[in-house]
Amino acid sequence: MSEVLTKNIYEHFISSHQYEPLVIFSPGRINLIGEHTDYNNGYVLPAAIDKGIVAAIQKNGTLQQCNAIAYDLNESHQFELESIEPIENGGWRNYIIGVVEEVQKYGKMLSGFNIVFGGNIPNGAGMSSSAAVENSVVFGLNEIFELELTKEEMIRISQRAEHNFAKVKCGIMDQFASMFGIENHALMLDCKTMESKSTAIDFGDYQLLLINTNVKHSLTDSAYNDRREKCESIAKLLKKESLREVTKESLDSIKDRISGNTYKKGLYVIEENDRVLNTVKALESNNLEEVGNLLYQSHEGLQHQFEVSCEELDFLVDFTKNTDDVLGARMMGGGFGGCTINLIKTSAVCSISEKVENAYKQKFKKDCSIYNIALSNGTHKTTTL
Structure with missing residues (x-):
């Protein structure tokens, strides 16, 4: 968390308001492995990071009037509690008002408040800035209005805001990781039962490095929803709640009743769930080479089966295969842009970073961005000291 940003x-x-706010830090997240499995009730292995959203929030003494300021964008939005509707192309505004409305739908009483928020999560990098914003708002409202919501209830409210106002039918992983993160740990989350197991992360001579393509192809949201519909169609055909209950054998039994494209999507999810479980085992036995292999396998599946990668992501992953100093890499996030996550030898970070930056610029005539990250605690109150 940046002390400068918080200040x-x-x-x-x-x-802006001449009185003291409550200050919240809500982290972004990485996902070590387990992509597009969360909305299929599967397994994921995310972790909160030290980049995120800082929100200053407090009641303003009115019954209805609310004021939100997006510090980084120098934009503001005023709204009243009794007349909240999704805003077409509303961007960040829908995250704020969506959470507020979902809190009210939950039966909690609010009054007017002011909020200022900003962050240091790179835009479009696949680190879930939207979930961090949502969690900062619901956590802040819970504190200042003493709503007595549990963290589980708060993340469900954040998720419903994403569904109903941002119109993205996301799973629960992003909100969960942002809310429940533990410093220096990843969270093996069962998205069906909401049970999680913390896994200590100690990579020894290696570390995680994110490389951002700095591209975000425009079809992301529609493609995301399309992939979800294909997965749900398989489960429905097999009379299952989700792909979590589907085995490869049962998927093969309907292979002649679905398109080849849909089959590939379902097979990817089944195999990715297994990769998450195997990654946890590899981490517990300190088998970093196997962790790296599973990362590469995950990217292969995302590229060729689930088909959510892009040329820039594939280039960055392929580039790492030319050195023994990178154990594994894959695209991270919804796809079609954003970051790759890389398990890289710490002593080689500088030299490899320079090489990949030069190669990427030569290939695409644009810069990639490189981020060191640390694993953080989840959404919490903070101070300006």
Whole structure:
């Protein structure tokens, strides 16, 4: 978490409203492995990171009037509690008002409040800035209005805001990782039961490095929803709740009743669930080479079976295969842009970073961006000290 960012958000709230706010830090997340499995009730292995959203929030003494300021964008939005509707192309506004409305639908009473928020999560990098914003709002509202919501209830509210206002039918992973993160741990989450197991992360001479393509292809949301519909169609045909209950054998039994494209999507999810479980075992036995192999396998599946990669992501993953200093890499997030996650030898970070930056620029005539990250605690109150 950036102390400078926290101080700036706090001071902007004071200068705008002339009274003290509550300050919340809500982290973004990485996902070590387990992509597109969460909305299929599968397994994922995310972790909260030290980049995220800082929100300053407090009641303003009115019954209805709310004021939100997006510090980074120098934009604001005013709304009243009794007349909230999704905003077409509303961007960040829908995350704020979506959470507020879902809290009210949950039967909790609110009054007017002010909020200022900003962050240091790179836009479009696949680190779930939207979930971090949503969690910061619901956590802040829970504190200042003493709503007595549990963290489980808060993340469900954040998820419903994403579904009903941002119109993205996301799973629960992003909100869960952002809310429940534990420093220096990943969370093996069962998205069906909501049970999680923390896994200590100690990569020894290796570390995680994110490389951002700095591209975000425009079909992401529609393609995301299309993939979800294909997965749900398989489960429905087999009279199962989700792909979590589908085995490869049962998928093969309907192979002649679905398209080849749909079959590939279902097979990817089944295999990716197995990869998550195998990655946890490899981490527990400190078998980093196997972790790396599973990362590469995951990318192969995302590229060729689930078909959510892109040329830039594939280039970055393929580039790492030319050195022994990278054990594994894959695309991370919904796809069609964003970051790759790389398990790389710490002593080689500088040299490999320079090489990949030069090669990427030569190939695509644009820059990639490289981020070191640390694993963080989840959404929490913080101070400006």
